[in-house]
Amino acid sequence: MSLLITGSIALDSVRTPVSEQRDLLGGSASYASIAASFYTPVNLVGIVGSDFPRHYLDLYRRHGINLDGLEIANGPTFRWSGEYEWDMNRRRTLSVALNVFEKFHPTLPAHYRDTPFVFLANISPQLQLHVLSQMRAPRFVVADTMDLWIETTRDALLELLRRIDCLVLNESEAREFTRQTSLIKAGRQILKLGPRYVIIKKGEHGCLLFAPDLFFSAPAYPLEDIHDPTGAGDSFAGAFTGYLARTGIINHDTLRKAVIHGSVVASYCVEAFSLQRLERLTQQDIEQRYELFRLMSHFEVG
Amino acid sequence: MSLLITGSIALDSVRTPVSEQRDLLGGSASYASIAASFYTPVNLVGIVGSDFPRHYLDLYRRHGINLDGLEIANGPTFRWSGEYEWDMNRRRTLSVALNVFEKFHPTLPAHYRDTPFVFLANISPQLQLHVLSQMRAPRFVVADTMDLWIETTRDALLELLRRIDCLVLNESEAREFTRQTSLIKAGRQILKLGPRYVIIKKGEHGCLLFAPDLFFSAPAYPLEDIHDPTGAGDSFAGAFTGYLARTGIINHDTLRKAVIHGSVVASYCVEAFSLQRLERLTQQDIEQRYELFRLMSHFEVG
Numbered sequence: 001m002s003l004l005i006t007g008s009i010a011l012d013s014v015r016t017p018v019s020e021q022r023d024l025l026g027g028s029a030s031y032a033s034i035a036a037s038f039y040t041p042v043n044l045v046g047i048v049g050s051d052f053p054r055h056y057l058d059l060y061r062r063h064g065i066n067l068d069g070l071e072i073a074n075g076p077t078f079r080w081s082g083e084y085e086w087d088m089n090r091r092r093t094l095s096v097a098l099n100v101f102e103k104f105h106p107t108l109p110a111h112y113r114d115t116p117f118v119f120l121a122n123i124s125p126q127l128q129l130h131v132l133s134q135m136r137a138p139r140f141v142v143a144d145t146m147d148l149w150i151e152t153t154r155d156a157l158l159e160l161l162r163r164i165d166c167l168v169l170n171e172s173e174a175r176e177f178t179r180q181t182s183l184i185k186a187g188r189q190i191l192k193l194g195p196r197y198v199i200i201k202k203g204e205h206g207c208l209l210f211a212p213d214l215f216f217s218a219p220a221y222p223l224e225d226i227h228d229p230t231g232a233g234d235s236f237a238g239a240f241t242g243y244l245a246r247t248g249i250i251n252h253d254t255l256r257k258a259v260i261h262g263s264v265v266a267s268y269c270v271e272a273f274s275l276q277r278l279e280r281l282t283q284q285d286i287e288q289r290y291e292l293f294r295l296m297s298h299f300e301v302g
Numbered sequence: 303m304s305l306l307i308t309g310s311i312a313l314d315s316v317r318t319p320v321s322e323q324r325d326l327l328g329g330s331a332s333y334a335s336i337a338a339s340f341y342t343p344v345n346l347v348g349i350v351g352s353d354f355p356r357h358y359l360d361l362y363r364r365h366g367i368n369l370d371g372l373e374i375a376n377g378p379t380f381r382w383s384g385e386y387e388w389d390m391n392r393r394r395t396l397s398v399a400l401n402v403f404e405k406f407h408p409t410l411p412a413h414y415r416d417t418p419f420v421f422l423a424n425i426s427p428q429l430q431l432h433v434l435s436q437m438r439a440p441r442f443v444v445a446d447t448m449d450l451w452i453e454t455t456r457d458a459l460l461e462l463l464r465r466i467d468c469l470v471l472n473e474s475e476a477r478e479f480t481r482q483t484s485l486i487k488a489g490r491q492i493l494k495l496g497p498r499y500v501i502i503k504k505g506e507h508g509c510l511l512f513a514p515d516l517f518f519s520a521p522a523y524p525l526e527d528i529h530d531p532t533g534a535g536d537s538f539a540g541a542f543t544g545y546l547a548r549t550g551i552i553n554h555d556t557l558r559k560a561v562i563h564g565s566v567v568a569s570y571c572v573e574a575f576s577l578q579r580l581e582r583l584t585q586q587d588i589e590q591r592y593e594l595f596r597l598m599s600h601f602e603v604g
Contacts, residue, residue: 087483181389183506184524204485205507206519215598217508217521222486256601290604296517297599299558302592 001139003245004112005033005238006045006131007121008101009070011052013081014228014273016088024274025056026080028121028144031234034278035265036119036242037063038286043112045069045131049077049100059279068109073100088226089203108134117245120164121234122146125156132163140250142166142241144233150177158193165250166197168237174200183208197255199240201233209259214252218259219297221267221289228273232266235278239265264289303441305547306414307335307540308347308433309423310403311372313354315383316530316575318390326576327358328382330423330446333533334540336580337567338421339365340588341544345414347371347433351379351402361581370411375402390528391505410436419547422466423536424448427458434465442552444468444543446535452479460495467552468499470539476502485510499557501542503535511561516554520561521599523569523591530575534568537580541567566591 007029013022029046036042043066050072060067078101081094104127113136120128120143128143135141141164149157150173161167167190169177174186183200187210190198198210202220209216240262247254264286271277309331315324331348338344345368352374362369380403383396406429415438422430422445430445437443443466451459452475463469469492471479476488485502489512492500500512504522511518542564549556566588573579 089483181391182526182528184526188526202507205504206521208524215524216601217524217598218601219508219519219521219599222510222517222519224484224486224490226484253602257604260601287604294601294603296519297521297601299518299520299562299596299599300555301596302559302589 001116001245001248002041002043003036003117003119003242004043004045004115004135005029005036005119005121006106006128007032007123007144007234008078009046009048009052010078010080012230012274013079013094014230015081015083015094016228017084017086019227019273021273023053025059026230026274027078028123028231028234030275031231031269032119032121032238032241033060033065034063034275035235035238035269036245037065038265038281038283039239039242039261040117040245042066042242043069043115045106045108045112047071047073047100047104047106049073049075052077059275069106069112071104071106073103075100082230084229088229091229106131116140116248117241118142119237119241120144120160121237125149125153125160128160129156129163132160140165140241140244142168142237144168144237145173147173147176161190162194164195166199167195168199168201168233168240170201170233171203171205199259201236207236207259207263209255211252211255214255216256216259218263219293221263221293222296223267223270226270229270230274232270235269236262236266260290260293261286264293303418303547303550304343304345305338305419305421305544306345306347306417306437307331307338307421307423308371308408308430309334309425309446309536310380311348311350311354312380312382314532314576315381315396316532317383317385317396318530319386319388321529321575323575325355327361328532328576329380330425330533330536332577333536333571334421334423334543335362335367336365336577337537337540337571338544338547339367340567340583340585341541341563342419342547344368344544345371345417347408347410347414349373349375349402349406349408351375351377354379361577371408371414373406373408375405377402384532386531390531393531408433418442418550419543420444421539421543422446422462423539427451427455427462430462431458431465434462442467442543442546444470444539446470446539447475449475449478463492464496466497468501469497470501470503470535470542472503472535473505473507501561503538509538509561509565511557513557516557518558518561520565521595523565523595524598525569525572528572531572532576534572537571538564538568540564562592562595563588566595
């Protein structure tokens, strides 16, 4: 089944202790869409400027991503630049220029409105609600969020939580949002706010999936070298939702598998800058690493 | 097969935000021995003072722990007092009085020296080496350590690493010891220093088992309320080694299972102060939670 994805599309400049690259394809919707494209057809909703490189549009198209909902506006594309420290765990934003993204208030193409699966990648909860309100009767809606929205638009975020099926957020955001130091308490508390499922991403510690009747703990892939952590969370959520859309079935078995697929694609994402590793990812790569995840977390009955 | 355990035996006073208890049975060897006793006969090597409560000796005996290697010296028992903050992740030591522990320089009973499995719980690496040097030909030796020894007795710790099969240490200690922020790099680096296996304990994030040809990631049990984290790591290592001693077989399958057994017993340990939960632990409790660990980390093939 097809998957609608909305979020940011950006040109990123990323500095790590060993390298620096400019005008990379970035933004939550870019990572999520390419990641999801390995599983299911994607309908993208986003905005770019007139300076947006043609070869990035070609990259989306090569991944079968429908661009009918992509607006190309006059002016420069959203730009972000950031820097990672040696341990790759801490990121510092150096500059943000919203540019055409300030005008982003999409009207969905008519043929997008029946898309059964929806992933609202990280943008303001108001925009996420604006997109969601145009969908007719989505079967399963996943949303991501970030510290900025938790701090500045809490009411809109709370409204969003009542209208989605699954929230994805990271460890520090879950703690900040719930004011709980225990992630177990944080996850259970968010469940009470509306979504049937909550996923807490823990970076190098893997992730946790919560439902009233399910707790699943997935490991992270033991990468020794991370080249660029940007977009790992977006890739996780894109592949997670993409896998569910492909199966069309939501149950404990498919949710567990979807979490592992998300972890697999995210682990490839960080092996190179921007989308450079995902561009050349194959189904065989995904299958192989999925099996490695199984080996590294498997143990026999008592 | 039987298991020799040496380490500290203490009377603890523990303060948490909700409670305070005094003269509790504590020390690394106490937690490890009681935890291991659910799996295999334990030969304890330790020292206590003349004030050591008789009912604690009875507790060891009820768990079938051999006390021939327990010295009862004139003077007061080793005492430790500490305090936990609200999130239970941070511990502050309030006072330490070594007392009779300063005289601890054990000569092992002759019938202890052929014990096939050994767990050197957290004491100085010099003392760990002193005990190990009296063993004839142990089949499998596990050691724990802590930040204090990494900082003050690094050379003895490095010598110990060349003589043991498995090192157990926690996340921050692994980072401090190797000066690596990546736990994957830290684990692999410690393997090069001698031990065939390394376990990095990550508290609420579970633990990682490293070998040259094995990587295993175990989740932590999703406890919402932790009453006293003291001794969780010692209980983990005691049950881990105890399980291996019971099977008598070291391979990837038994090591994975041993890590889960360690996690199960540690998860019970923190449910009450001191050894109060482990005192009344049953085989059925262990089996039930082992199965829950399996459910929460299991996922099907691709």
